[in-house]
Amino acid sequence: MTTLRQAEESGETPLLEVKHVKKYFPIRKGVLQREVAHVHAVDDVTFAVREGETLGLVGESGCGKSTLGRTIIRLLEPTAGEIIFEGTSIEHLGTRRLRPLRREMQMVFQDPYASLNPRKRVGTIVSDPMRIHDLGNRAEQKRRVGEILETVGLSPEHYNRFPHEFSGGQRQRIGIARALALRPKLIVADEPVSALDVSIQSQMLNLLDDLQNELKLTYIFIAHDLGVVRHVSDRIAVMYLGKIVELSPAEELYTRPIMPYTEALLSAVPIPDPDLAEQRERIVLVGDVPSPINPPSGCRFHPRCRYATDICKEVEPPLVDYGNSHLAACHHPLNVDAETLRKVAVAEEESPAAADDAALPHDTSGPSHPTPEPTAPDTHSR
Amino acid sequence: MAERLLEVKDLKVQFATEDGIVQAVDGVSFNLDRGKVLGIVGESGSGKSVTAMSLMGLTRGVNARFEGEVLYKGTDLLHVSDRNMQDFRGNELGMIFQDPMTSLNPVYRIGEQIVEAIQAHENVGKRAARARTVELLRQVGIPNPETRVDDFPHQFSGGMRQRAMIAMALSCNPSVLIADEPTTALDVTIQAQIVELVDRLKDDFDSAVIFITHDLGVIAEIADEIIVMYAGRVVEQGSKRDLFYDPQHPYTWGLLGSIPRLDRPRVERLHTIEGSPPSLINPPEGCKFRPRCPHAFEKCTQEPALENHVEERAHLDRCWLDVEFKRAHRDATISGGTVEAA
Numbered sequence: 001m002t003t004l005r006q007a008e009e010s011g012e013t014p015l016l017e018v019k020h021v022k023k024y025f026p027i028r029k030g031v032l033q034r035e036v037a038h039v040h041a042v043d044d045v046t047f048a049v050r051e052g053e054t055l056g057l058v059g060e061s062g063c064g065k066s067t068l069g070r071t072i073i074r075l076l077e078p079t080a081g082e083i084i085f086e087g088t089s090i091e092h093l094g095t096r097r098l099r100p101l102r103r104e105m106q107m108v109f110q111d112p113y114a115s116l117n118p119r120k121r122v123g124t125i126v127s128d129p130m131r132i133h134d135l136g137n138r139a140e141q142k143r144r145v146g147e148i149l150e151t152v153g154l155s156p157e158h159y160n161r162f163p164h165e166f167s168g169g170q171r172q173r174i175g176i177a178r179a180l181a182l183r184p185k186l187i188v189a190d191e192p193v194s195a196l197d198v199s200i201q202s203q204m205l206n207l208l209d210d211l212q213n214e215l216k217l218t219y220i221f222i223a224h225d226l227g228v229v230r231h232v233s234d235r236i237a238v239m240y241l242g243k244i245v246e247l248s249p250a251e252e253l254y255t256r257p258i259m260p261y262t263e264a265l266l267s268a269v270p271i272p273d274p275d276l277a278e279q280r281e282r283i284v285l286v287g288d289v290p291s292p293i294n295p296p297s298g299c300r301f302h303p304r305c306r307y308a309t310d311i312c313k314e315v316e317p318p319l320v321d322y323g324n325s326h327l328a329a330c331h332h333p334l335n336v337d338a339e340t341l342r343k344v345a346v347a348e349e350e351s352p353a354a355a356d357d358a359a360l361p362h363d364t365s366g367p368s369h370p371t372p373e374p375t376a377p378d379t380h381s382r
Numbered sequence: 383m384a385e386r387l388l389e390v391k392d393l394k395v396q397f398a399t400e401d402g403i404v405q406a407v408d409g410v411s412f413n414l415d416r417g418k419v420l421g422i423v424g425e426s427g428s429g430k431s432v433t434a435m436s437l438m439g440l441t442r443g444v445n446a447r448f449e450g451e452v453l454y455k456g457t458d459l460l461h462v463s464d465r466n467m468q469d470f471r472g473n474e475l476g477m478i479f480q481d482p483m484t485s486l487n488p489v490y491r492i493g494e495q496i497v498e499a500i501q502a503h504e505n506v507g508k509r510a511a512r513a514r515t516v517e518l519l520r521q522v523g524i525p526n527p528e529t530r531v532d533d534f535p536h537q538f539s540g541g542m543r544q545r546a547m548i549a550m551a552l553s554c555n556p557s558v559l560i561a562d563e564p565t566t567a568l569d570v571t572i573q574a575q576i577v578e579l580v581d582r583l584k585d586d587f588d589s590a591v592i593f594i595t596h597d598l599g600v601i602a603e604i605a606d607e608i609i610v611m612y613a614g615r616v617v618e619q620g621s622k623r624d625l626f627y628d629p630q631h632p633y634t635w636g637l638l639g640s641i642p643r644l645d646r647p648r649v650e651r652l653h654t655i656e657g658s659p660p661s662l663i664n665p666p667e668g669c670k671f672r673p674r675c676p677h678a679f680e681k682c683t684q685e686p687a688l689e690n691h692v693e694e695r696a697h698l699d700r701c702w703l704d705v706e707f708k709r710a711h712r713d714a715t716i717s718g719g720t721v722e723a724a
Contacts, residue, residue, distance in 0.1 A: 060569040060571060060572075061540070061569055167658050169658060197659075198425065198596060198640050198641055199637065199640050199658075200425075202640035202641075202642075202652040202653065203654045203655075203656075205642070205652055206651055206652055206654060209651070224570070225570075226570070227642040228642050230642060230644065231642035231648060250648075251648065254644060265571060266644065268573065268574040269570055269644050270570075270573070270574075270577070270600045270603055271599055271643070271644060271645045272598035272599045272601075272602045272626065272638060272641060272643065273602060273626060273645060274602045274623060274627075277603045282574065284571075284575055285571045285575075287525075288539040288541055288542070289539075
C-alpha cells in the first residue's frame, strides 16, 4: 500500500500502461477457413500498473482475465490498443525486439504439473532463461540457480532432481524460481495458487509477498478466489466478458462494491462461519456467463443483473471514477452517495471522452475532481 | 428419529503398490441418517475420496484390502459381490464426481447417458426413461430440458454439466448421494447455485448426502456433521457448530486459519501450516500431524485415539493436548495471523 501511495505522490510514470486493448480470436469455418465471427476475449481494456504494486484481476472463467495477462506480456499480440511498458510501446514488437523486454516480465502459470518439462532437471529448468539470454557463464548460472532455489524455499541440492520428485507446492516454487531467474520487474501470475491445497496455498501467498518486498516486484495477480485476491492486492480489477467493470483499491472493493456484478460475486463467496453464512443475504446469479462470441448489447451484465433497466440494454456504461480511484461501469451504481453521483454526472457531461481513460493515472485529475480547465467555458454545466 | 441409512465402522483401506503398502484410509467411522448432510474435509491425499469411493465399491481391485464394516440399511457393502453391488450403485447410492468435463462421455448426448443409467438399473422402456430424463433435467434447473436433452456435453457450460451429472446420480432415486468435490471446478457464482441445488434436492428426494470438499466455506453452508481427515485418519469429528466454534485439533485450527477470509479484516501475513502432508507409505510415528504441529510434545510420538474430550459427547478428536490449553492457544492460529494496522 505504501509503495503505491509514494508512487502516486512522486508522480512517477506507471510501469505498465494498457490502453484500449482488444484481443479477438477469429472463428473460422468452411473449406476456405473464412472468418465468420470473433471471440471477444478482451474488449477495450484500459488500466495502469505502478511499480511495486499488486494488481488483482478477478472474474469468472471465460471473462478474459488469462487472455489479458498473456497479452500484456506479449505471449499474444493484441488486436487493437496500446501496451506501454516502461515508456515503450510493445504491442506490435517482433520476437527479436521483444527479447530484451522478456527479461523484465515473466509469468507464473497455474498448473505446476503441466508447466514444468518432466524430462528436464530443476537446475536446467531454472537456468534455461539465463542461458537463452546469455547471462553469465555456466558456473555463474549454477550459483545463481542455487541462490534462487534458496530464495523460494527450496534447497540448492534439488538442482539435479526431476519435477516428478516434488509435491505440488514445491513445483509451484520451481515455477516461481524460473520466473525470478532473470530478475524481472513485472510478474504476471495466472492463478498461481488455485491448484494447491489450502495449507500450501497460504505458504505460497506468503512467499510471493516476501519476494515482492525483497525484490521490489510488481505483480499482476490473476485469480478467481476473491479471498486470495483481497489478501495479495493493492488494487483489484473485476472483469466480466472481456471488460473491466470495476477497478478499485482492494479493501474498498469489498466494503463498497459499486457494480452489481461485484456485489453478486462477493455474496457468492462461501464464508467458513456457519452463523454468518446463515444470516447473510445471498444474491444467487441466474444462468451462466453469456457467450463472448456474441456478447449482450449495452451493459454486458444486464441479462443477469437484478437492477437492470432499459438503458442497460441499449447503452454501454463507461468506466467512471467515483472518487478515491474507485472506478466502475454501471448505470445503477450501488453504495454511492448523491453528492458523488452529481459530481460524476457533471464531470461526464463536461468531458465524456475523459471518462474512457479514467483508469489511467494521469487522468485522475479529470473526471473525479471536476476542476474545469481555465480556457474551457463551463457555463452549460452549472 | 430419522432412519439410519449408513453405518460405517472402523473402515480401513489399503493398497499394495510397488513402493509399499499405502494406508489410504485408517479407521473411519460415522453414521448417516436420512435428511442429513455429512461433510468430509481434508487436503489432497487425506483419504476423503477413497473413503467415498470405497462406500460405492469403486476401489475394489486385486491390490486393495478392506477392513471394518459399511452397513447400508444393515447390509455390509464390503462383502457384497461385484455383481450384486450393481443393485446398490445408482439405486441406493448415487455419486457425483468432481470434474464434469471428464465424467461425461463426449460422444454421447446428455440424454442418452442418463437414459442408459436409468435402463441399467430399472426395467423401463426407452420412451419412459427419456420422459424421466427430461423431468430430472428440469428438476436440476436446466432450461428447456425438452431440447437440451439432445445436446452433447460440449454444448453445456461447466455448471450445466455438473447439473446433468447430478440428474444422472439422482436418476434411480438413491437414498444416499455422495458428492466428491462437486463444486471445486466451478466458479463461485455457479458453486453457490450447485450447493443450493444439492441442498434442495436432498429434501425433494428425501435422501442423505455425503459432501466431500476441501473448502471450509462450502462445508459451513451445507453440512450438519463434519469429519476432518488428515493422512488417512479422522482427526476431528463433530457437529458443524462444534467444529467451527470449538475446534479441538490443531490441524483444524490450521485449516481455519490459513484461508484468507472475506468476513474478517485483512491480515498482514497468513497463518501457514508448515511443511507438507506425510507419505502414506511411511507415515510418521505417533500422531500423523506431529511433524507439522506447533504444539507437539513428547507424548505425541504415541498415536492418540479418536476420543471425546469436551462436554459435547458427540465431538471427537485425536489429540493429546489438554482441552484448557487448546482453548487458550487456538485463537492465535484460527484468527489467521496478524491484522494489518489501520
